[in-house]
Amino acid sequence: MTATQIATPRAQRRVRGVDPVPWWLKLIGGVVGLYFVLPTLFVIPMSFSTATTFQFPPQGFSLKLYENFFTNPVWLDALRNSVVVATLASLLATVVGTAAAVGLHNLRGRLARFARTVLMISMVTPAIVIAVAVYISFLQWQLVGTLAGYVLAHAAIGVPFVLVSVTSALGGFDARLLRAASSLGATPLRGFVTVTMPLISRGVITGAVFAFVTSFDEVVIALFLRSPALQTLPVQMYNSVTVEIDPTIAASSSVVVTAVTLICLVLQFVGGRRKSS
Numbered sequence: 001m002t003a004t005q006i007a008t009p010r011a012q013r014r015v016r017g018v019d020p021v022p023w024w025l026k027l028i029g030g031v032v033g034l035y036f037v038l039p040t041l042f043v044i045p046m047s048f049s050t051a052t053t054f055q056f057p058p059q060g061f062s063l064k065l066y067e068n069f070f071t072n073p074v075w076l077d078a079l080r081n082s083v084v085v086a087t088l089a090s091l092l093a094t095v096v097g098t099a100a101a102v103g104l105h106n107l108r109g110r111l112a113r114f115a116r117t118v119l120m121i122s123m124v125t126p127a128i129v130i131a132v133a134v135y136i137s138f139l140q141w142q143l144v145g146t147l148a149g150y151v152l153a154h155a156a157i158g159v160p161f162v163l164v165s166v167t168s169a170l171g172g173f174d175a176r177l178l179r180a181a182s183s184l185g186a187t188p189l190r191g192f193v194t195v196t197m198p199l200i201s202r203g204v205i206t207g208a209v210f211a212f213v214t215s216f217d218e219v220v221i222a223l224f225l226r227s228p229a230l231q232t233l234p235v236q237m238y239n240s241v242t243v244e245i246d247p248t249i250a251a252s253s254s255v256v257v258t259a260v261t262l263i264c265l266v267l268q269f270v271g272g273r274r275k276s277s
Contacts, residue, residue, distance in 0.1 A: 040257055047250035065251035075248060078236035082216050085147065085232060089154035090212035096155065097162025097211070098204055102196070105170045116163075123160040127220040130157065135224040145227025153221050158211030165210065169203025209267060213260055 042056055047065050049058030069075050100119055104112050122130060134153045135144065143149030173196065181191040197204070219234035226235050233252065240246035 043250050043257075044254045046247070047254040049247070049250075051247065053245055053247060065248050066255075068248050069251045069255065072248070075233075075236060075252060078231060078233040079252075081150075081230060082233040085150045085154060086212045086215040088147075088151045089158055089215040090208050092151060092155040093158030093211040093215075094162050094204060094208040097159045097207055098166050098200075100159070101163050101166035101170060102192070105167070105173075106175075119163055120160045122157045127218075131221045131224045134221055138225065144225055145230055147230065149225050150222070150230070150232070153225060154215035154218055155211070157218065157221070158214050161210035161214060162204070162207030165203045165207035166200055167203075169200040173199055206267070209263060213263075216256070216260075 045058050046056055048061050048063070049055060050060035050062040050064065051058065097119075100115075104115055107115075130153075134156075138144045138149050138153070143152065177195050177199075178191050181195050182188075186194065217234060218232075219238055222232045222235045223238065226232070233256070237249050237252055240249040
């Protein structure tokens with residue numbers, strides 16, 4: 001047997017290598033994923049039940065809960081308020097977060113790190129702490145129970161998501177493109193609109209979607225800011241469980257989960273098509 005014949009099996013064994021993700025880690029990931037999906041597997045079937053209270057397994061099949069959700073003025077007003085607040089808050093958070101990401105992109109040193117830390121505080125701070133601080137401040141400014149108060153508070157917690165997303169998109173941005181546009185007579189504003197924005201648009205859209213979903217799903221701050229005339233869908237869902245036993249929450253939860261899932265899938269599909277093209 002020659003040296004080449006001896007070395008070949010060893011080389012083949014080295015090429016095979018070892019799976020970088022061990023089986024136990026895959027198992028843990030599957031269990032965690034099932035843990036997050038499991039409530040949906042209970043809620044969605046309950047939304048088609050004929051029972052007048054929470055009951056699993058559901059009895060019969062009916063669309064009564066969905067009919068009540070889409071015809072009851074209380075649920076419709078809460079849904080409309082959530083959509084309006086989330087839309088305005090995501091727009092404000094997108095503008096502020098994108099401007100902050102672009103402004104901090106070329107900054108270095110302690111000042112830039114301090115500014116990023118300040119903008120990211122709301123992402124790591126407990127929601128109850130933010131809610132108490134917002135409530136105390138907004139009481140003095142007379143913003144409790146107002147649309148402006150909801151929008152400002154929800155935009156503040158959405159800015160970090162936009163900042164992270166746009167900063168990641170700017171990581172692959174070539175600043176020489178802006179210098180080339182400037183040499184051709186483009187103003188800074190036109191260069192940003194025609195050069196920078198198209199290249200970071202995916203990051204901006206992703207951040208806007210995260211800001212919208214965060215605002216739409218927020219309940220702790222909304223509980224502090226609610227008023228009899230203005231409350232969001234998560235607050236109404238909270239009331240339907242704690243104050244009154246209303247199984248309509250099963251239908252509203254199913255609608256929200258389905259809508260958010262479809263939005264994420266559409267964005268993933270569009271992003272995948274752009275990458276392939």
